[in-house]
Amino acid sequence: MNAAPRYLVTMPVPEPGPSLLAASGAVTVLPQPPDHDTLRRLCASGDFDVVLTQLRDVVDADLLAAARVRGVSNFAVGYNNIDVAAATDRGILVGNTPGVLTDATADVAMALVLATARRVVEGDRMVREGRFAGWEPELLLGRDVSGAVLGLAGFGRIARATARRALGFGMEVLFAPRPPGDRPVGDEELGEFAGRVRQVPWEELVARSDFLSLHVPLAASTRHLVDAQVLARMKPEAILINTARGPVVDEAALVEALRAGRIAGAGLDVYEDEPRLAPGLAELANTVLLPHVGSATVSVRREMSRLSALNAVAIAEGRMPPHPVNP
């Protein structure tokens, strides 16, 4: 009989993942996220069959070259922290957790639209700091959301869920297929959105959006998709929303554009070099900054835990994971 699978979990995760793994084999959960050398050493040790990773674990070609694991199960839908091509070359299976965080992430995109438009965080600070001196006709005037143009960069699951919410708020919704250069979305693929949202070229999306919300994966082609040139083409009253991946935006250029008033604000859940912020970003009043919590609800994190454990167990037991990234 084969020995029981051995799992490495790089930091504590909620149930039911740990119990599912424990029912299949031996589980080692690291108390803190490992640094790259430690993770490389553990993966190379031959002590583990599958490693359950987080976005902050960099699983690069160097680590994979030394690794003696059969699989990497990422506790996330995004997998830009993993060199999937290098894993595939080495016959290492990779899994992710798609679908379960779509609505939660769209909620955060919409929360950032509302919070930036209506200056929610500034208002909260004012009240807590005792600066609220009573109702005033011109206190913290914000922007109308209803009637504003929401531009979606990309039109995948999370963008569509954001569109659904925005339409409910009376916004005009435009989208550009995943820029740059992705194929246009056919009318037959629009489904419930036919006649309710409009597809436009990326340049038009940038120029027309009151809120430009990013919904593209991080890839070589989308790194710094929003750079100084794009920021310069946005409306001065526009607000940038990013719940996708930090490096899609040139954060230094964003700070510069916000400082200079070239755009009006930003609502960010992700950063270029997490958890560090570009110098100056935290000092700007016209930003709402969240700590990468797009998927952070109790039920979503449970589902992510379940899916990542199911992927890990399947790989360890010699089956295809239910959610493979490199089939």
Ligand code: DGY
């Ligand atoms: C993901 O899953 O890719 C999110 O960014 C983290 O929840």
